[in-house]
Amino acid sequence: MSELADLLSEDAIALDLEVDDWQGAVRAAGALLEKTGVADAPYTQSMIDNVVDNGPYIVIAPGFAFAHARPSEAVHRTGLSWVRLATPVEFGHKRNDPVTLVVALAAKDDKAHTRSMAELAKVLANKQIKQRLDTATTPAQVLKALNSVDEKPAKAAAASTPEPARAADADDAASAASPDDKKSTGKILTVCGNGLGTSLFLKNTLEQVLDRWKWSQYVDVEATDTISARGKAKDVDAILTSGEIARTLGEVGIPVKVIDDFTNTDEVDAAMRDLYDV
Known part of the structure; x- marks a missing residue:
């Protein structure tokens, strides 16, 4: 069983649910966390407050919102819930709305779920598995699809991945000079409001690139939150994040690259090529 499926039970999956708006969608995902004993009601409210405070940055890919909040006493164990909506809802994201899938995470700490988030990023980037999830009619079928995360994608999907440019020059590009012609630190931050949800998605996608x-031996990637990112900015080459979080960060003295689809390796690849001029 995949680690992702291990955090998600059939009782925490709702398919083709009707809700009125984005708050209803997040509330439904939170209710499943409550139902399965993962978290209490205050955590559900924290997930909603996170969007109210930081904007719709949790909509990290077309049609997909990853609801979460900081670890708290309201979380009893690390777990997930899965809500597929019958009618899409708007979160206010200019590119990735409307949302049809909401996955909610409740984490006991900021490390226990790292590998699970890597698996979820792979799932959403795999067209075959995503299609199975979109057409699943039962929670059992959802879990079966998630357990196939390590299946090799079809050759056609792999062929669409762009080839890296001048990989042999990585030592020069990543270790000798940063984007602003200063000495490179060989480090990049992926940033979200809490440092443990969407930033991990982006970190995993960047690491794939x-x-x-x-x-990988030349560039280290760290997922972090907005407050920590400001303090760490002077010691890194760049920040990759969402448009909402970029506006929250403001001027930090280093390049900030906005990524719309946190699961899209092509988009991250293009940002890195521009960043390191390769």
Whole structure:
């Protein structure tokens, strides 16, 4: 069983649910966390407050919202819930609305779910598995699809991945000079409001690109929150984040690259090429 499916029970999956708006969608996902003993009602409200305070940055891919909040006493164990909506709702994201899938995470700490988020990022980037999830008629079928996360994608999907440019020059590009011609630190931050949800998605996608480029040994990626990012900015080459979080960060003295689809390796690849001029 995948680690992702291990955090998600059939009782925490609702398919083709009708809700009135985005708050209803997040509330429905939170209710499933409550029903399965993962978290209490205050955590559900925290997930809603997170969007109210920080904007719709949790809508990290077309049609997909990843609801979460900071770890708190309202969380009893790390777990997920899965809500597929019968009618899409608007969160206010200019590119990724409307939303048809809401996955909610409740985490006991900021490390226990890292590998599970890596798996979820792979799922959403895999067209075959995503289609199975979109057409699943039972919670059991959802879990079966999630358990196939390590299946190799079809050759056609793999062929669409762009080839890395000048990977042999990684030592020069990533270790010698940063985007602003200062000495590179060999580090990039992926940033979200809480540092443990959407930033992990972006971190995993960026690491896939670095692996493909054979740059993983030259560039370290850290997922963090907005407050920590401001303090760490002077020691990194760049920040990758959403448009909402970029506006919250303001001027931090280093390049800030806005990514619309946190699961799209092509978009992250393009941002990195521009960042390091490769």
